[in-house]
Amino acid sequence: MAFDLYCKIPFAKISKTNEDIIALAKILGRTPSAVGLKMSNLAHFDPELQARSIKGMSHGSKQDAMIWTEFSNDWEKLSFEAQKL
Numbered sequence: 001m002a003f004d005l006y007c008k009i010p011f012a013k014i015s016k017t018n019e020d021i022i023a024l025a026k027i028l029g030r031t032p033s034a035v036g037l038k039m040s041n042l043a044h045f046d047p048e049l050q051a052r053s054i055k056g057m058s059h060g061s062k063q064d065a066m067i068w069t070e071f072s073n074d075w076e077k078l079s080f081e082a083q084k085l
Helices: 002-006 019-028 032-043 047-051 062-071 075-084
Strands: none
Touching: 002 019, 002 032, 002 062, 002 075, 019 032, 032 062, 062 075
């Protein structure tokens, strides 16, 4: 769900004060900071940001990499799976 939201908002708007992040955090039972951090971890793998010399968080997890690999070329599947959750 965090990756789906990541795809919908600009990187510069990833913040614990972003209303969409706050809403997702409530759904997930997490803090807005935790959701924003997860989105920043995903940004680490984003080639569009890398091309602009934006790195996101420097330590994305193996699971973040797996999620990026699975869904980055299939936005429709990502959105479908996020909506199911």
